[in-house]
Amino acid sequence: MTTSGPLLPAAPGLLFEAEGLTKHYGPNPILQDVGFAVPRNKVVSFVGENGAGKSTLFNILSGIVAPDAGRMRIGGVAYQPRDYGEATRRGVARVFQEQSLILNVPVYENLLIGQEARFARLGQVLDRPAMIAAAERIIDDAGLDVDVRRRTGDYDFSKRQSIEIARACLAGIHLAAIDEPVVLLDEPTSALDRRDEEAFFRLVAKIRARGSLLFVSHRLTEVLDVSDVIYVLKDGRLVAELAPGGTSEADLHGYMVGRERAADYYYERRQRVLAPAAPVVLQARALAREGAFEPIDLAVRAGEIVGIGGLLDSGKSALGKAVAGVDPPTSGTVSLDGGPDAQPDIGRFVRQGLGYVPAERMAEGLIADASVAWNISLASGADLFSNILGVWRRRREIAIAEHYVRSLAIRSAAADVRAARLSGGNQQKAVLARWLCREPKVLVLDNPTRGVDAGAKEEIYRLVRDLADKGVAILLITDELLELIGLANRIIVLQRGRRVAEVPAPASAKPTERELVALMLPQSGRADGVPGPAVADPVDPNEPELAR
């Protein structure tokens, strides 16, 4: 049915068109009236903050989510995919943010996944030599140095990312007779190291000669480098269409947040200069978790915001969970507020004044079926909200919940509304209120503004500053570079579970994105899948040069 759409007078040179794409989740508009055109042989980029709707847009383009309204065309033919398989058959291929390769099968099986029928003889028997030959053609075409017969898991993360990109870009061309693929790349380079990045850009050039690419990345310099057209998404709407020539990173950022990134978006002027005597409130010693991160020492002083940065595979989230005692570390100790060094345990730490905001809000942070009040009182059932006999203090619960609904401007009108009905920003405020009502001494925040709209983001940043002013020690783990730079007093950079640098970030001399990214990426190329030595040396925190 998909090819039976009305043949419109196809605008010559346009490979893909979308108009009026709209999507709501519950009461929240995610995309509103998004329309754009992708010319043949061009790279079109989408930039925007987290929660701006980029992922939803890609989900619609790749058939994973159906839009509430709107139309799409490929080569002038109506395109309305019911699922990802149909999108692939129509020539839309996607590289996902999270890898979707199966680790314990050979590379060639991953490359040809879903295409097995082409290699079946007598119905069921697969012609393996033919599969291997086809896979090798794809790898050669992509210019990768990979043995397709090896187990996929033998290659490291970066190499696997290249394999996945090669599959998305080339499998359709080689096997399915798709002449002009539309390739969706969702944050493809965040996990690539330098050498594979070059291969990636060569691949982009190659695909562009045959089809078109749609590209999402947070790395704005990269976007400016590879794109022919840049669209800016903000709060679910396209707010700008830009040509890379004559556009600067600052311009892009201005459109993304709706204003120039003023220095005080992160309230940098309010950043505290710590007194040397400020006591250490959180002290981790030789904390390690097998398979996630190697022994790390860490100290956060009262009123200080320490940022932790790194790529997806850096182990920074695991470090946060270990410090808070949510997933206890394999070895090492944490001392809270001058207490004894001991194995961290979230139950004990909560009693002693620690709060932990997880990155996965819906899975770990919030009970969607419970009311806002229940979610706020969640961590304080043992002290604030029940008496010595275990009787629940309902009046106090309601009063405190209503207090935070007002003071944090949680737009749910009332404390008894189901948390699922709130927007991401308001949900996150409820999670924060859970800890605020305990007047914590230490907060571990893992991506506190993920999936939060720009307005609520700013409120959360202000709140974080308020807490630091009150002397709360804050460990901030975040994927958002600008947030990391803007909020932190100093930044610890992790690379594959190893601490590689510590960068001071005083309000007067913040490091740049480029400097931090350089520290996060492994610098040297490595032999086939074997992790090489990281070149970036730990930086002396007292050395001011790096902090520009």
Place this chain on the structure above:
Amino acid sequence: MSVEADTLSPPARHPLRLPRLDKSLWLPIAVVAVLIAFFSATTDSFATLRNFTAISGQAGALLIVCLGGTFVILMGSIDLSVGAIVLFVAAASVKLLNLTGVGGGVLFVAAGIGLLLGLFNGVIYAYGRIPSFVATLGTLSIFSGLALQILEGRAIQFDLPGFEEIAIGQLVPRLPNIALCALVAWALAVLIATRTRFGRYMYLIGGGETVARTAGIPVRRYKIYAFALSGLLTGIGAILMVARLGAAGPSIGQELLLNSLAAIVVGGTSLAGGVGGPHRTLIGVLIIAILDNGLNLLGVTQYSQMIVKGVVVIAAVLVSRERILGAIVK
């Protein structure tokens, strides 16, 4: 009874309870009304005071056992061993009654044994990290095997004259003591669910175990508490059943597993956890007890009754699932 009034009209008194739950309470109540109307119309003996007394006697033990099970299911787990705990407690208490001079003190012994068996379940489940379904399926077999050894496969009568009065006596006219005990236990369970930390934690663990653990709630400990409470109430239910029947036999508690799960689910406590509560279980128990009694009066065979009950359970789950899906889609 003030507690009853409170739980049946929650919107005004419970600003934190979700309105969706309250509306859904009307469906099981309507089912009770329809069943009563149906059996009153089709049989002569159903709508008599005598029969209502009989129903309340039958429903009493079931309600007590179901209350503990409600907390376990609220928490997102399941206890399949309730019938086996009843069998074991019944066998052990009858033996104790006949061989020692515990007399009325056997009430406490039975409760204590139930508590220990529940603790055993809870520890295996929480510390062994075995799904509760599997853990209690195992203990179901263990407890039954031990109990049948104690009974040597036979029914044993107790010889303590007057002991049956704690179950079939009528402190309140027309209401057997076993039903009175059950109503008191129900009122306490409702208070525990709505007004205590334990109750709140059951809802939170059922609604989002990972969230609860990430916020520092001692999830494992509360899982054990829930199973211990279930065991305790089941033990009390068992000794009252023994008193009512005058003996403990190999078939005691046999129907309890299906009946208790049916009553809890039909009442509206979700098997997924986090939604429902003991106040609803009372209605579920009424539905099951009335169904049992009415079908018997109609002369429906035991085997056909099993079929009907199975259908009712599946229908109840289907209906509640529909409701949840509806809420999400909206």
